Structure formats: structure tokens, C-alpha cells
Amino acid sequence: MTTQADEKVVEQLAKWNYKGHQIPKYIELYRRLLELKIEDSYLPTVNKHLSKIANSFTQGEVILQFEDLLPHWQPLEKLFQQASSVVAEYSPSNGPEFEKLTSPQFPLHRMARAWYQYSLPYNTDEEMGIDSKALSLCFQAGFHPLLVKYSEALSPLVNQESWRQRLCPVCGGKPDIAFLSKETGARWLVCSRCDTEWLFLRLECPFCGNRNQDSLAYSTNESQLYRLYICEQCRCYIKAIDLRRSEGEVLFPLERILTLDLDRQAHEAGYEPGWVAITSSSEH
Numbered sequence: 001m002t003t004q005a006d007e008k009v010v011e012q013l014a015k016w017n018y019k020g021h022q023i024p025k026y027i028e029l030y031r032r033l034l035e036l037k038i039e040d041s042y043l044p045t046v047n048k049h050l051s052k053i054a055n056s057f058t059q060g061e062v063i064l065q066f067e068d069l070l071p072h073w074q075p076l077e078k079l080f081q082q083a084s085s086v087v088a089e090y091s092p093s094n095g096p097e098f099e100k101l102t103s104p105q106f107p108l109h110r111m112a113r114a115w116y117q118y119s120l121p122y123n124t125d126e127e128m129g130i131d132s133k134a135l136s137l138c139f140q141a142g143f144h145p146l147l148v149k150y151s152e153a154l155s156p157l158v159n160q161e162s163w164r165q166r167l168c169p170v171c172g173g174k175p176d177i178a179f180l181s182k183e184t185g186a187r188w189l190v191c192s193r194c195d196t197e198w199l200f201l202r203l204e205c206p207f208c209g210n211r212n213q214d215s216l217a218y219s220t221n222e223s224q225l226y227r228l229y230i231c232e233q234c235r236c237y238i239k240a241i242d243l244r245r246s247e248g249e250v251l252f253p254l255e256r257i258l259t260l261d262l263d264r265q266a267h268e269a270g271y272e273p274g275w276v277a278i279t280s281s282s283e284h
Contacts, residue, residue: 003149005253008251008254012251025090036082036083036141038079038146046149063168076142076143077108082142084098087134097129112139144194147193155169155196170191171196175274175275176275178206179240179243182243187202208231210231224242224245226239226240227241230271236272
């Protein structure tokens with residue numbers, strides 16, 4: 001996926017008539033976060049740095065480390081502040097909790113590193129008075145425009161036949177959605193952070209690596225367009241779209257919203273999304 005895909009999703013969400021009623025706040029929030037962009041004044045610096053990073057990819061280095069992302073932090077700081085401001089508008093607390101995120105005392109770089117390395121602590125509400133899920137959402141939205149831009153340039157350099165790992169080859173993120181290709185039905189994963197797509201085994205859990213077919217399963221809807229893959233070993237799930245049964249263009253940023261009922265079904269059955277960015281230890 002690309003920044004153009006995000007723009008198409010924003011346009012479609014803005015035109016939605018939600019059964020004659022007001023658009024739900026979670027959809028409006030999602031649209032506004034997708035609208036975040038790197039400011040034009042920062043683009044020359046980001047593009048120059050991206051060219052340098054692309055050279056290392058051609059030499060075989062994959063997965064952007066935290067230190068690789070930016071030569072300076074103004075673009076990310078700006079995006080994080082904008083994301084925090086938007087999330088605050090839709091938060092029940094909507095006040096001092098989010099003001100802390102833009103204060104000089106907030107350890108932005110340390111927490112950004114923790115989020116990127118999947119080691120953001122659960123107890124940020126106790127330590128800083130900030131809900132960990134809200135903080136993770138702010139980082140997810142703030143990093144997204146930058147990581148998608150990197151993915152546009154770096155994902156074509158990935159050797160799909162040799163990668164086959166459970167982490168995104170560009171940013172090391174976890175997948176939150178998958179698809180079966182229209183041509184062969186091969187399963188591809190989509191990164192929850194930068195939307196990079198990579199080829200992966202059909203009969204393996206993309207989170208714990210379980211290949212025991214007795215503890216792997218999937219269910220599908222009546223049209224067989226959507227699938228819900230579950231793993232009994234780690235109790236995680238991933239949503240998937242069978243492109244062989246789709247018509248027209250499929251935009252994964254939009255499908256994340258269209259398939260929310262699958263998330264509900266999985267949650268009610270006792271499964272968790274394996275891509276969530278709040279974990280107790282780093283996986284890099």
C-alpha cells in the first residue's frame with residue numbers, strides 16, 4: 001500500500017453515509033488520523049535520508065532499526081503532537097492526560113523507541129498517568145506517514161521468495177491483516193505499521209510460528225471473501241481477505257474498518273489480535 005491508498009481511503013470515508021445516521025466516532029477518528037502527513041518543509045530531509053537507507057537495503061540490510069528512521073526528530077515530533085491532539089478530541093478523558101504528551105517533560109524519544117521495539121510498558125497509566133492503549137494509538141498514527149513513505153521505496157527491494165518471516169521486512173512490524181492472492185491463493189501479510197506486504201506460509205501462525213495443523217484453523221463468511229485465522233497455541237488471530245473472490249480495488253487501510261466485526265467475533269471467542277504494539281518485551 002502507498003500514501004495514495006491512504007488518500008483514497010480518506011476520500012471514501014469522508015463520503016460515507018452511515019445508513020442515514022451520523023458517522024461513528026471511531027470511523028471519524030480513523031479518517032482524521034489517516035489524514036496526517038509529513039509537512040512539506042521536512043520532505044527534502046526525509047527524502048535525502050531515505051535515499052541513503054535504500055542503499056543499505058540493496059546491500060542486504062533489512063528491517064529499519066529505530067536509529068535508522070530519521071537524522072533528526074522534528075518530523076516525528078510534529079506528527080506525534082498532531083496525532084495526540086486528534087486522539088484527545090475523541091477520548092472520554094480529553095484533558096490533562098493528553099496535555100502531558102506535548103509537555104517538555106514527556107520522554108518522547110524513549111517512549112517512541114519503546115513503541116517501535118514492541119516494549120512499550122503496560123503500566124504507563126501508573127507511571128505517567130497516560131493510558132497505554134491511547135499512547136500506542138498516538139505513536140501508531142504518528143509513525144504511519146513516515147513508515148508508509150519508507151515502505152514505498154524499500155518494499156520493492158525485498159526478496160519475497162527468501163524472506164518468509166513473521167515480522168515486516170521494512171520496519172519489523174507485526175501483521176494485522178492478510179490476503180490470499182488473486183492469481184495463486186498464496187497468503188500475504190500486511191504490516192500494521194507501514195502497510196508493507198510480504199509472502200508468508202498458509203499453514204503457519206504469523207505470530208508464534210505454530211505449524212501444528214491440529215491447533216490452527218480458520219472460519220469464513222457466507223461469501224467466503226473474509227477469513228478469520230486463529231491459533232490455539234498463542235490464542236491470537238489475524239483477519240484475511242481472499243482476493244480471488246473480490247471485485248474491484250481492495251484498500252487494506254479501508255478493510256481494517258470494514259472487517260471490525262471479525263475482530264468482535266474473535267474477541268468474544270477469547271482470541272487476541274497478535275499485532276498489538278503493547279508487549280512486555282522487545283522482538284527486534
